[in-house]
Amino acid sequence: MFDFALNVLPFARFQFAMTTIFHYFFIPMSIGIGLSVCIMETMYAITKNKIYQTMTKFWGRIFLIAFAVGVVTGIIQEFQFGMNWSQYARFMGDIFGAPLAIEALLAFFLESTFLGVWMFTWDKFKPAWHALMIWLVFLASTASAFWILTANSFMQHPVGYKLASSGHVEMTSFKALLTNEQLWYEFPHVISSCIVTGSFVVAGTSAWMIFRKQSVAFFRKSMRLGLVLGIVGCLGAVTSGDLQSGYLIKDQPMKFAASEGIYNHTENPAPWSVFQLTNTKSHKEYGKIEIPYMLSFLSYHKFSGSVAGMDEANRALHKQYDGKFGKDMDYSLNVNVLFFAFRLMAAGFGGLTFIALLGLWFSRRKKNSIVKQKWLTFILFLATFAPFVINTGGWLFTELGRNPWVVYGLLPIKDAVSPSTSTTSVIFTIVVYFLLFVTLASCMVFYAKKSLYKGPESIDKTIDYDNDDPFSKEAFNK
Amino acid sequence: MSFLQFLWYAVICLLFIMFLVLDGADFGAGMASKLLAFRPAESNMIVRSISPHWDGNEVFLIAAGGSMFATMPFWYASLFSGFYILLFLVLVSLIFRGVAFEFNNVAETPKGKNAWMWVTAISSTTAPFLLGMLFTAMIQPVPMDSHGNVFVSLFNVVNPLSVLGGLAVTALCLFQGLHFFTLHANGIMRYRASSLAANLYWAAYPVEVLFAIALFFQTDFFKDHLFSTLILLVLIVFTTAWGHLSTGMRKEVQAYIANSLTIAFVVILVFVGLFPHVLIAQNPVNSLLIKNVSSSPFTLTVVTIVLCILLPILTTYFIWSYVIQWKRHDLSEFENTDKGAY
Numbered sequence: 001m002f003d004f005a006l007n008v009l010p011f012a013r014f015q016f017a018m019t020t021i022f023h024y025f026f027i028p029m030s031i032g033i034g035l036s037v038c039i040m041e042t043m044y045a046i047t048k049n050k051i052y053q054t055m056t057k058f059w060g061r062i063f064l065i066a067f068a069v070g071v072v073t074g075i076i077q078e079f080q081f082g083m084n085w086s087q088y089a090r091f092m093g094d095i096f097g098a099p100l101a102i103e104a105l106l107a108f109f110l111e112s113t114f115l116g117v118w119m120f121t122w123d124k125f126k127p128a129w130h131a132l133m134i135w136l137v138f139l140a141s142t143a144s145a146f147w148i149l150t151a152n153s154f155m156q157h158p159v160g161y162k163l164a165s166s167g168h169v170e171m172t173s174f175k176a177l178l179t180n181e182q183l184w185y186e187f188p189h190v191i192s193s194c195i196v197t198g199s200f201v202v203a204g205t206s207a208w209m210i211f212r213k214q215s216v217a218f219f220r221k222s223m224r225l226g227l228v229l230g231i232v233g234c235l236g237a238v239t240s241g242d243l244q245s246g247y248l249i250k251d252q253p254m255k256f257a258a259s260e261g262i263y264n265h266t267e268n269p270a271p272w273s274v275f276q277l278t279n280t281k282s283h284k285e286y287g288k289i290e291i292p293y294m295l296s297f298l299s300y301h302k303f304s305g306s307v308a309g310m311d312e313a314n315r316a317l318h319k320q321y322d323g324k325f326g327k328d329m330d331y332s333l334n335v336n337v338l339f340f341a342f343r344l345m346a347a348g349f350g351g352l353t354f355i356a357l358l359g360l361w362f363s364r365r366k367k368n369s370i371v372k373q374k375w376l377t378f379i380l381f382l383a384t385f386a387p388f389v390i391n392t393g394g395w396l397f398t399e400l401g402r403n404p405w406v407v408y409g410l411l412p413i414k415d416a417v418s419p420s421t422s423t424t425s426v427i428f429t430i431v432v433y434f435l436l437f438v439t440l441a442s443c444m445v446f447y448a449k450k451s452l453y454k455g456p457e458s459i460d461k462t463i464d465y466d467n468d469d470p471f472s473k474e475a476f477n478k
Numbered sequence: 479m480s481f482l483q484f485l486w487y488a489v490i491c492l493l494f495i496m497f498l499v500l501d502g503a504d505f506g507a508g509m510a511s512k513l514l515a516f517r518p519a520e521s522n523m524i525v526r527s528i529s530p531h532w533d534g535n536e537v538f539l540i541a542a543g544g545s546m547f548a549t550m551p552f553w554y555a556s557l558f559s560g561f562y563i564l565l566f567l568v569l570v571s572l573i574f575r576g577v578a579f580e581f582n583n584v585a586e587t588p589k590g591k592n593a594w595m596w597v598t599a600i601s602s603t604t605a606p607f608l609l610g611m612l613f614t615a616m617i618q619p620v621p622m623d624s625h626g627n628v629f630v631s632l633f634n635v636v637n638p639l640s641v642l643g644g645l646a647v648t649a650l651c652l653f654q655g656l657h658f659f660t661l662h663a664n665g666i667m668r669y670r671a672s673s674l675a676a677n678l679y680w681a682a683y684p685v686e687v688l689f690a691i692a693l694f695f696q697t698d699f700f701k702d703h704l705f706s707t708l709i710l711l712v713l714i715v716f717t718t719a720w721g722h723l724s725t726g727m728r729k730e731v732q733a734y735i736a737n738s739l740t741i742a743f744v745v746i747l748v749f750v751g752l753f754p755h756v757l758i759a760q761n762p763v764n765s766l767l768i769k770n771v772s773s774s775p776f777t778l779t780v781v782t783i784v785l786c787i788l789l790p791i792l793t794t795y796f797i798w799s800y801v802i803q804w805k806r807h808d809l810s811e812f813e814n815t816d817k818g819a820y
Contacts, residue, residue, distance in 0.1 A: 061584065064580060065580055065581075065584060068576055068577050068579070068580035068581075069577060071533065071536075071576060072572065072573040072576035072577055073573070075539075075540060075569060075572055075573070076569055076573075078540060078543050078544065078547075079543065079558060079565055079569055081547065081558075082543075082547070082554050082555055082557065082558025082559055082565075083558045083559055083562050083565060083566070084559070086555035086556065086558065086559035086627070087555070089547065089551050089554055089555035089558070090551055090552055090555045090626075092551075093547055093548070093550075093551020093552070093554065093555070093773060094551065094773045094774050094777045095777075096547065096548075097544070097545075097547040097548025097549065097551055097554075097773060097777065097781075098548050098777055098780055098781050098784075100544045100547055100548060101541070101544040101545045101547070101548035101549075101781055101784075102781070102784050102788075103544065104537060104540045104541040104543075104544040104545075105541055105544075105784065105785065105788045105789075105792065106784075106788055108537040108540055108541070109534060109537050109541070109792050109796065110795075112533040112534040112536070112537050113534040113795060113796055113799045114795075114799075115533065116529075116530035116531055116533055116534055116799060116803075117530065117799050117802070117803065119529075119530060120529075120530045120803060121802070121803070124802070164774070170773075170774040170776065170777070171773075171774060171776055171777045171780070172776065174780045418555075418559035418627075419625070419627045420559050420560060420562075420627040420628055420629050421559055421562055425562050425563060425566075428563075429566050432566075432570065436570065436573065440573075440577060443577070443581055447581060447584040447585065450584065450586060451584060
């Protein structure tokens, strides 16, 4: 199989990972900022306080830049299934196509149409009606995530299908697709992390502006809103993530064991390894730091019970699939990546919650106290970037953990790639995509930074953005 | 071929028509932003006519691709993997066009704005050209194995018919953009747009004749569908002339409708000509037929139900979004202002 040097498979896989990870920077960001903007405009509709309108427009501008990059990188994904993975498209079309078509017809039309209306009708509608448009955009983006995860969940845990005589999967129950247990763990988890991402972009960049002492009152308000949403998102992500790993231990024991770095059946009760380096050849672990009882608790929510290791899972997989796919299938996973990706998520969401709480405490209505906490605003600024790393970790965890399958138990990755696609063209497109992404990302950061530094004054000059106490002496003397 | 298979072949055709009619105007306006404009204010005025709509219009392409994947996965797989580089270049064009609108809007220096306006103009030209090439390359017999894998050579993609197809689609989009703009403009720019269209129409006739000749030599359209191909070609020439005349007489709505019909007839020509195939192999036994490439009857039923529920809602708000934003702009609105999208 791998006897010639430049097999197209690793390049096609690399391209998929690269384009998806890049796309997955911007989608959570735009969904999350979108929610913040929705809340800001709703606040404006309720309170009629002009500062909320400025906030809506200010963060709306950042939202639009992220949205544009998210949309254009999404088209790559849709085309790529056919271009690089035509065997997968043939195998999965009957299942995958339906959610994808519904995503386009239901979600994409809704979000892009109402975004177009929202952008240009500030004076045409009453604030409440105008806010409704951006809520529709947010709901549509969420629906879009739902439909694409429906397809992804099938790939993790196929349901409602039969194998046709042609060897492809055929849908037998649309309801089974929608009630896939995997979907209902995955969807809340992904949406929560989207909220975390967007909220921390709002909160973190606001903190940076407070650090720079520019329009402090405005950014304090924005930051607090971002932090509250961020905490909600973190709690959602941790809860849904915990439920999901409880499910994983039954559904994909191999992935779970790899994420814990255990080869042998653990003792009862099982200790949890905080840190270890795993040698995947000798099956040995180094530098282990363990917390007793913890793995039993994480897995079963009680202080007893042992967990099956990778060797056991490997035997089970061979027993189950050797008849159909042969003895040569390699079920081993990239243990170190999975191990640290899981800890990255756990530590990341925990850490973000902690600094968000600190940020909220120090920015409570006590004059300018947050301005004085330079260390905190700087850490909050750094936290802007954390969710992007966490999301990438989460994606790698889920998708690498599915190896060697594209569709779990049904289609190995090596059988999914396009037979007609040459290695040269994949390498060529990887290079161009890479250059394109670097350009897009730098332009995006450049323009987002410009928008940020222009400050809220560029939208409405009539408000004092440095003082949010209208009865203070300074405001009175102006 | 079942009724649902036929229905979805027609739906995919309709989605491509809607895409080219609506987003074609966006491509055309993008081209016009440099072709028709001399100053930033003029470029901004042209782009402003399409900026609330282009994103929604582009979804028709995504919907067409998605529907193809859902209802005819074997067609989608063969087409997209076969015409790899062509589709890749389409993607690159669409990516640049999409972000250029937004970046032009947030850029602050005149130089930066101008650079992104050029990106808009160039990508709005290459996208329809490449799509035109794709549409006309996919109706010619291609090297294909018995599993439906397409192995195209450069000549399968770049040949007289596909280049003419590219030119034709680019021209149609340019007309569409100019007509759409005249409906949204007042004053000198409105006049200039229709004058440019009226002059450019003269070039459309020779392209159409050459296109018909290339169609004769490079496809089986005349052999398999003589009658419908001839009728559609006549209709195309007729609606082109109608668009030309209406433009000359400053009947802007009629010109827009006429050119939309031309676009529709061109796409229908492609789909009728291919029927009942979706891809024609050089070795005819390997050709892909509608009845062999489609999803299971169950999946087709599911997506048909979804379509029937969503279509009325979608159409309603889509038309509403055009109606409430219809406005004739004056050039003066765009002079001496750094106002962006808001």
